[in-house]
Amino acid sequence: MSGVKGYGKASGAGTIINAIAINKGSAFGIDLWTYAEVELGDDFRGISGAIEDESGKSCDTRLIERCLELVLRKFDLPLRGYVKTRSEVPMGSGLKSSSAAANAAVVATLDALGEEAKAEIGALDAIQIGVKAALDVGVSITGAFDDACASLLGGIVITDNKKMELVKRVEKESEVLILVPRRQAFTADTDVKRSRLIAPWVNLAYELALTDKFEDAMTLNGFLYCSALNFDPEPMLKALECGVKGVSLSGTGPSFVALVNEESERRLREAWSELEGDWMLIKRRINLINQYPLKR
DSSP states (O other): OOSEEEEEEEEEEEEEEOTTTTSEEEEEEEEEEEEEEEEEOTTOSSEEEEEEOTTOOOOOOHHHHHHHHHHHHHTTOOSOEEEEEEESSOTTSSSOHHHHHHHHHHHHHHHHHOHHHHHHSOHHHHHHHHHHHHHHHTSOSSOOHHHHHHHHHOSEEEEETTTTEEEEEEOOOOEEEEEEESSOOOGGGOOHHHHHHTHHHHHHHHHHHHTTOHHHHHHHHHHHHHHHHTOOOHHHHHHHHTTOSEEEEOTTSSOEEEEEOHHHHHHHHHHHTTSOSSEEEEEEEBOOOOSSOOOO
16 A cells, blocks of 8 residues: 545534533534545554644644554554644634544545445444544543534434444534634543532433423533533623523533524624633534435
């Protein structure tokens, strides 16, 4: 095998139910993209990776390298290759940059290996490889199976992260307004004990999601995790004042995501612009496109 290239992409995602408290979660894909390119060949002396970052900062490439390694091991192939990613998803923002990077790297590796490899590995198998890689390198507490499913499959997903089971996938169209503070908050640094204290009430939010009451579920989730993780809920309260039905802290923060229509978006953009601090607003849509059709 010499000089074979493959390409993949996966989206960021927003939180409906953060899975840290109960090992069950729900999330939706957002059309912010991470792109990966993989090259395989005997010329490489091992596995290496690079992340294109406009800030010029050096980025930790262990996750994407581990994804490449795990796919090659699955097919008992030499551990030689190079993986490179570039992303629109802000890192350390709660918008699932790690899940997007892992998915994109796995898909790009399978693309490089060809149609037989893709026929053997279904979408959920590909997601599980990325989840294992995230756990192996310590960028995730639960493996973020819910976030990974939303990132690759699109739409809204509900999952049992402990069983790595996709419970439900729903297609819902909505615009998404995202408040992204410039500071970062990495999932691996989260206070898990405090998150587990709110488990009974997160369970209530999860039950709401199971009955497709996604906006109620994410808003309850947001207030619970703001309390547990010591985030100011003011962005959520401002959203509710603007008529938004679904708003939440995304992941372990610091970003907030709100499902909006034209009118509530206009009002919320104005309200959030009054908040103090260094932040940016991003407007996107729920991504409905599955980047890796399920193997039948």
